[in-house]
Amino acid sequence: MSEPTLEPLGTSLEAPLGTPSESLRGADAQVTAEACAALLAALRDAVPLVQCITNAVVTNVTANVLLAVGATPAMVDIPEEAGQFAPVASGVLVNLGTPTPAQCVAMREAAEAAAAAGTPWVLDPVAVGFLAVRTRTAQDLVAIRPTIIRGNPSEIIALAGTGGGGRGVDSVDGPDDALDAARLLAIRHGSVVAVSGAVDAVVPAHGPVVRIANGTPLLTRVTGGGCALGAVMAAFASLTPDALLAATAATGVYTLAAERAAAGAAGPGTFAPRFLDALADVTPSDVRRGLRLSGGD
Numbered sequence: 001m002s003e004p005t006l007e008p009l010g011t012s013l014e015a016p017l018g019t020p021s022e023s024l025r026g027a028d029a030q031v032t033a034e035a036c037a038a039l040l041a042a043l044r045d046a047v048p049l050v051q052c053i054t055n056a057v058v059t060n061v062t063a064n065v066l067l068a069v070g071a072t073p074a075m076v077d078i079p080e081e082a083g084q085f086a087p088v089a090s091g092v093l094v095n096l097g098t099p100t101p102a103q104c105v106a107m108r109e110a111a112e113a114a115a116a117a118g119t120p121w122v123l124d125p126v127a128v129g130f131l132a133v134r135t136r137t138a139q140d141l142v143a144i145r146p147t148i149i150r151g152n153p154s155e156i157i158a159l160a161g162t163g164g165g166g167r168g169v170d171s172v173d174g175p176d177d178a179l180d181a182a183r184l185l186a187i188r189h190g191s192v193v194a195v196s197g198a199v200d201a202v203v204p205a206h207g208p209v210v211r212i213a214n215g216t217p218l219l220t221r222v223t224g225g226g227c228a229l230g231a232v233m234a235a236f237a238s239l240t241p242d243a244l245l246a247a248t249a250a251t252g253v254y255t256l257a258a259e260r261a262a263a264g265a266a267g268p269g270t271f272a273p274r275f276l277d278a279l280a281d282v283t284p285s286d287v288r289r290g291l292r293l294s295g296g297d
């Protein structure tokens, strides 16, 4: 099989920020603030059941974030149960943050069962690059074609095989440095790739990159700021076959709530509970008015 070719990413063609009139085409629908707002309303109606195989650091935070936004978490992460559960879950998160041997088996079971059942699943390749177990596991998992791959720039570059990884769980690269690697992964595996940063980028196999300019640096001062977003992406992916829209809506809702929580927070300690409150409070009309989306080839 020949290697996929990289499409040139070009320069960003900025659409107007903060208006509901952005019209960035996704696979099946327009990626607009309006469409993101509608997806939040659909999430609150559907209450998606999200299976999480995630790391020991962020398990509790992730469950609380899912509950706050309007989904239901289930941390079913052991062999024999993980594959059994994935077909009945609405969406699945596979996060490599603290990969025990049993979890690695469970991750593969869940990913294969999700793929076979058509359950959308999200791969978060935490700290891949130079650490052997998670890097090998991520390479196996990505071949099962995740619906969405979510990571920081260094993780995306390392997963694509074009760089060595970050500093532990933190990135040493900027989001724009990872766009070519993200596009390569998207083409190779049929995934949408979300790259975190001050401005988040969501990269499809073909077509414009979507950028979301909401957020707060306080998300990087509490643990789980990125990992819990992966779970929210799994929840949104259960509501639409358009993974570009799902990843954008999840990022938009999450970062909009975070920036509202940050206003008035004294620091990371007060930000964390305010963030859960803001996730529960944020409405579709807040999303319609508050998302700052732009797109570029």
Ligand SMILES: Nc1ncnc2c1ncn2[C@@H]1O[C@H](COP(=O)(O)OP(=O)(O)O)[C@@H](O)[C@H]1O
Pocket: 150, 151, 152, 169, 170, 171, 195, 196, 197, 198, 199, 200, 214, 215, 216, 217, 219, 220, 224, 225, 226, 227, 229, 255
């Ligand atoms: N400098 C920043 N300003 C605003 N928001 C940020 C900034 N850095 C990160 N974020 C937000 O925090 C989220 C998590 O980022 P980060 O902690 O870097 O992710 P990861 O867990 O993938 O390393 C991002 O998706 C983004 O929305």
Ligand SMILES: Cc1ncsc1CCOP(=O)(O)O
Pocket: 055, 057, 058, 097, 098, 126, 169, 222, 223, 224, 225, 226, 227, 228
């Ligand atoms: C600190 C740490 N170590 C292994 S996983 C993990 C959590 C990372 O979570 P996030 O990158 O979302 O803050």
